[in-house]
């Protein structure tokens with residue numbers, strides 16, 4: 001990997017502290033970033049380099065997945081410098097440029113620059129423009145722009161933002177973060193399908209009955225009420241993370257795959273997604289809002305009682321949808337997706353339910369058989385299991401399901417941000433959201449946003465600590481959500 005300067009906007013923020021510094025440090029520990037590198041942190045506050053470096057050391061102690069060694073931390077923070085900057089002030093960018101160039105000269109860096117925007121989305125376009133106008137974009141090395149979510153709040157605003165950014169950075173230079181794509185088990189999905197003939201052979205509507213993708217959280221809105229009340233599960237989770245999981249699960253790849261091929265296949269999944277007509281939305285989408293309840297023995301309040309939430313808010317904290325991919329591989333079988341807050345269990349998982357051939361043979365024994373299930377656990381545990389049927393020794397003619405399990409302990413795995421920063425530094429955009437994917441996702445979701453806005457759908461309530469509104473179970477008809485406790 002070529003050495004680079006990282007220019008980090010939002011260096012005093014929460015994301016940098018919890019995720020970005022620990023990720024960089026763990027990459028450093030593993031020798032995955034060059035030992036000579038420069039990070040210039042930017043924020044509104046007036047911090048000294050020393051204060052900034054001690055802030056990073058504290059962040060590592062609090063949030064690194066591996067215990068930081070003091071000597072290594074002291075060495076690591078030497079790479080960091082701080083520069084106070086107001087994103088709207090062009091003079092600040094002139095100072096920034098001087099500092100970047102000075103550090104490049106001191107460290108003998110070739111001018112590769114990674115601009116990381118860990119700030120609110122209202123600043124993305126301004127920063128991109130200022131970077132180019134200040135001359136920071138003119139460099140002998142490469143330049144890349146890493147952008148945090150959210151990328152727009154509907155189709156029109158996403159297009160507008162992309163149009164603005166495209167004046168200053170090319171699509172190849174823009175790395176849109178969707179941190180679900182950084183999760184090791186999500187990155188594993190493509191390998192799982194193409195490197196295992198058993199799975200590869202079965203990966204279509206011929207053998208699969210349905211696919212279920214769940215991302216459940218036990219937390220409520222926490223301190224993000226102002227943001228979340230205007231965003232909802234559909235924008236916060238569904239349009240981005242859930243549709244990315246759908247693409248990663250259902251694309252079919254040749255072996256070996258290239259980043260271009262992955263993106264082409266992902267795009268083609270979205271192009272095959274059956275658009276929802278306004279009159280079909282109620283039959284395919286369920287929205288919900290949590291009420292008070294009990295989670296892990298603790299009483300918790302309902303959404304409308306949370307501080308900072310509008311008194312009569314109609315915001316969705318849960319969404320479930322039934323989707324259809326009208327292509328050769330998936331035509332005719334439903335894909336179920338749901339995500340919500342204050343659910344019973346924190347869990348992100350994909351369950352693939354296989355068809356039961358005994359059903360079509362009219363074998364009476366099928367009623368006692370559970371379907372074969374392939375379960376991919378993404379978070380908080382990582383693992384894969386396969387549910388198979390075996391002979392029930394006690395009840396002749398009946399079956400007992402067994403689970404073949406492979407579990408990896410999440411603590412040993414690199415965190416999503418480690419994978420993503422590593423990839424951005426080495427120029428591999430496979431696990432970043434391409435504009436085509438973002439645009440097609442917003443386009444698919446847009447009629448649902450409008451139906452929510454117009455209150456054209458019921459807003460179901462669900463008890464905190466449950467598996468969502470009853471209607472989300474009825475959505476599946478004769479199918480059921482597997483593994484709900």
Ligand code: NAD
Pocket residue numbers: 009010011012013014015016042043044045085086087088117118119120121148149150
């Ligand atoms: P934060 O509010 O903690 O930090 C914001 C940062 O922006 C601070 O460093 C602040 O100094 C800087 N900033 C604000 N206004 C500025 C200005 N005018 N000029 C210069 N700097 C300015 O936010 P955060 O939680 O760190 O999130 C940053 C971004 O990442 C947001 O876009 C957010 O949506 C996204 N994000 C955050 C998380 C998370 O877990 N925190 C997860 C995913 C995405």
